[in-house]
Amino acid sequence: MADQYAQSSEDKRPTEIPVLRWEEPPEGPVLVLLDQTRLPGEEVELVCTDAPALVEAIRSLAVRGAPLLGIAGAYGVALAAARGFDVEEAARALEGARPTAVNLSVGVGRAEAAYRTALASTGDPTVAATAALTAARTLHREDAEASARMAAHGLALLDELLPGGGQRILTHCNSGSLVSGGEGTAFAVALAVHREGRLRRLWVDETRPLLQGARLTAYEAARHGMAYTLLTDNAAGSLFAAGDVDAVLIGADRIAADGSVANKVGSYPLAVLARYHHVPFIVVAPVTTVDPQTPDGASIEVEQRPGYEVTEVTAPQVSVTGAGGGIPVAPLGTQAYNPAFDVTPPELVTAIVTEEGAVSPVTTEALAELCARSRQA
Numbered sequence: 001m002a003d004q005y006a007q008s009s010e011d012k013r014p015t016e017i018p019v020l021r022w023e024e025p026p027e028g029p030v031l032v033l034l035d036q037t038r039l040p041g042e043e044v045e046l047v048c049t050d051a052p053a054l055v056e057a058i059r060s061l062a063v064r065g066a067p068l069l070g071i072a073g074a075y076g077v078a079l080a081a082a083r084g085f086d087v088e089e090a091a092r093a094l095e096g097a098r099p100t101a102v103n104l105s106v107g108v109g110r111a112e113a114a115y116r117t118a119l120a121s122t123g124d125p126t127v128a129a130t131a132a133l134t135a136a137r138t139l140h141r142e143d144a145e146a147s148a149r150m151a152a153h154g155l156a157l158l159d160e161l162l163p164g165g166g167q168r169i170l171t172h173c174n175s176g177s178l179v180s181g182g183e184g185t186a187f188a189v190a191l192a193v194h195r196e197g198r199l200r201r202l203w204v205d206e207t208r209p210l211l212q213g214a215r216l217t218a219y220e221a222a223r224h225g226m227a228y229t230l231l232t233d234n235a236a237g238s239l240f241a242a243g244d245v246d247a248v249l250i251g252a253d254r255i256a257a258d259g260s261v262a263n264k265v266g267s268y269p270l271a272v273l274a275r276y277h278h279v280p281f282i283v284v285a286p287v288t289t290v291d292p293q294t295p296d297g298a299s300i301e302v303e304q305r306p307g308y309e310v311t312e313v314t315a316p317q318v319s320v321t322g323a324g325g326g327i328p329v330a331p332l333g334t335q336a337y338n339p340a341f342d343v344t345p346p347e348l349v350t351a352i353v354t355e356e357g358a359v360s361p362v363t364t365e366a367l368a369e370l371c372a373r374s375r376q377a
């Protein structure tokens with residue numbers, strides 16, 4: 001089937017997407033973010049001069065996706081330090097901005113620890129602020145490197161699981177350059193398959209209610225000239241039934257010690273579908289997403305978002321009428337269930353691919369061994 005679903009035009013823009021950068025104008029340091037709520041219609045930048053502005057950008061999903069949240073959080077601590085604000089207060093506000101992606105508290109924690117250590121040894125807040133910035137830049141660089149290594153490991157795993165021929169990959173939410181210091185997690189693997197000339201189709205789930213698939217993954221796939229097709233989330237079942245999916249690739253916001261995977265809501269139903277149809281369900285995430293402190297899936301805090309994201313179309317381009325600033329698509333006063341994430345149990349996950357290699361089958365012991373190896377590296 002496939003080709004009648006191809007997108008028609010080739011995107012000619014550069015493939016590199018400037019997602020986040022640190023700048024030091026004369027008025028003082030700032031963190032500049034690409035506002036992801038405005039994509040794909042507009043490429044608008046948000047300039048954060050303090051941690052509260054960054055907290056708001058995180059809550060509104062202007063900056064989002066697990067690895068990027070970690071990087072942004074680390075720069076947020078550096079920003080507070082460089083501008084002489086209360087670092088402790090900034091760090092607590094930043095790590096509490098969204099609860100599910102563990103990378104956010106990892107990133108904040110790294111920059112805060114660097115700040116504290118430097119302050120304790122020198123007593124000089126300027127030196128400590130520089131240490132926090134160096135920690136943020138290091139995390140940023142490490143994430144880019146991890147991205148490239150995950151892509152290589154994921155490509156090798158797919159070759160092993162699906163030898164020969166082209167691959168039709170289904171993905172959910174957004175896990176490319178927009179969430180990373182590099183080319184991302186799951187999306188980076190699909191991109192590597194594309195560069196090898198073996199991507200027959202990238203099936204892109206639209207990802208209700210905030211459309212990270214339609215707005216962001218399709219935007220990235222178009223820029224790379226990938227053969228992609230958008231589908232509504234509830235069309236995935238018929239696609240599996242037709243035999244048109246060879247593998248599912250998703251990212252993760254937190255992986256518990258037992259291998260339970262929290263990712264964008266709608267991931268778990270895909271895992272169930274994949275198991276029923278004997279299709280590999282592969283999670284791609286940096287080791288920083290594995291949280292040994294969270295024992296199992298039930299212990300993962302799943303963010304609940306406002307109901308208006310479901311009862312209204314909240315794209316900023318549309319005219320404003322509803323309580324959430326969008327056009328109502330349900331009767332006024334309708335209650336909505338709007339968890340941002342769901343949890344897939346480890347027995348439904350074929351493999352977890354990290355920069356340190358793939359874990360399959362997914363067990364507590366194998367994940368612990370992977371984390372230990374990563375600490376030694």
Ligand code: MRU
Pocket residue numbers: 061064065066067101172173174175176179184185186212250251252253263264265340
């Ligand atoms: O609510 P979001 O857009 O931040 O959710 C993002 C996801 O669920 C991604 O799939 C996840 O962060 C993994 S991306 C590496």
